[in-house]
Amino acid sequence: KQEVTQIPAALSVPEGENLVLNCSFTDSAIYNLQWFRQDPGKGLTSLLLIQSSQREQTSGRLNASLDKSSGRSTLYIAASQPGDSATYLCAVKDYKLSFGAGTTVTVRA
Amino acid sequence: DAGVTQSPTHLIKTRGQQVTLRCSPKSGHDTVSWYQQALGQGPQFIFQYYEEEERQRGNFPDRFSGHQFPNYSSELNVNALLLGDSALYLCASSWTDRAETDTQYFGPGTRLTVL
Numbered sequence: 001k002q003e004v005t006q007i008p009a010a011l012s013v014p015e016g017e018n019l020v021l022n023c024s025f026t027d028s029a030i031y032n033l034q035w036f037r038q039d040p041g042k043g044l045t046s047l048l049l050i051q052s053s054q055r056e057q058t059s060g061r062l063n064a065s066l067d068k069s070s071g072r073s074t075l076y077i078a079a080s081q082p083g084d085s086a087t088y089l090c091a092v093k094d095y096k097l098s099f100g101a102g103t104t105v106t107v108r109a
Numbered sequence: 110d111a112g113v114t115q116s117p118t119h120l121i122k123t124r125g126q127q128v129t130l131r132c133s134p135k136s137g138h139d140t141v142s143w144y145q146q147a148l149g150q151g152p153q154f155i156f157q158y159y160e161e162e163e164r165q166r167g168n169f170p171d172r173f174s175g176h177q178f179p180n181y182s183s184e185l186n187v188n189a190l191l192l193g194d195s196a197l198y199l200c201a202s203s204w205t206d207r208a209e210t211d212t213q214y215f216g217p218g219t220r221l222t223v224l
Contacts, residue, residue: 004151034212043113043199044152044215051210089151095165096142097201097213099151 002027006090006100014108019077021103023090028068035064035075036089038102044089048075080107111136113202113216121222122190130185130219134202140164141183142213143175144199152199158183159205187221195223 003026013019023033032051036044048057050066050073057064061078077084087104091097114133122128134141140159144152154167158177177183181202187194197220201213 032210036215041197041218041220043217044201046212046214049212091151093213096154096157096167097144097152098154101149101151 002030002092002094002098004090004092004098004100006088006103008103009101010104010106012106012108013080015080015082017080017107019075019080019084019105019107021075021077021088021090021105023073023075023100025071025073025092025098027092027094028071030068030092030094032093033064033066033073034091034093034097035062035073036091038087038089040087047088077105080105082107082109113200113214115198115200115216115219117219118217119220119222121224123224124190124192126190126223127186127188128190128221130187130198130200130221131182132185132200132202132216133182134200135214138202138204138214139181140203140205141177141181142201142203143183143185144201145169146197146199146218148196155185190223192223195221197221 034049035047048064063076087102089102091099142157143155146152156166161177172188197218200216203213
């Protein structure tokens with residue numbers, strides 16, 4: 001059974017600081033790994049998708065890495081802004097998505 | 110192009126009642142998955158529908174059932190509601206032929222409160 005863990009559970013940083021969010025998973029037999037953003041009480045917005053054969057993906061200030069052999073992924077958010085405040089969820093995909101519990105980020109102005 | 114839509118937005122029920130939630134997938138998508146997200150937790154997979162059949166199922170009791178219609182829209186039914194069924198229910202759609210490369214697109218969710 002796939003287990004996905006996200007550390008830390010919560011993070012508070014001043015505006016402008018870089019964010020580092022960690023995700024680990026137990027079964028490397030995955031199609032891809034995805035990072036999502038969730039605002040309070042809302043649905044999920046896909047941020048980045050890394051195929052199982054890839055090492056990283058970048059989109060604007062976001063960069064995500066994948067080390068499938070060690071079961072780890074890291075999401076980097078450069079130069080954080082108050083609008084980045086949200087919960088960030090990591091999910092790995094076989095026939096379904098298995099999610100971590102998320103990291104709640106607060107960026108202080 | 111409309112994304113994934115869900116209805117209703119919010120719902121309040123009492124224990125023992127039954128509820129039906131609805132989902133319309135993103136245009137061109139043929140696969141619908143349902144997830145339950147309890148407060149403070151990540152979403153948990155309930156089941157997936159493709160070609161009007163339940164294709165995969167997570168660790169949820171038979172009180173949770175579903176249906177997919179010929180237009181690919183889907184319903185989630187929950188019978189004999191328990192307090193613990195209170196959660197955000199998320200629908201996600203995808204195209205089955207692109208399982209490896211494609212993301213699942215999520216709807217805004219239905220917030221179910223069981224009193």
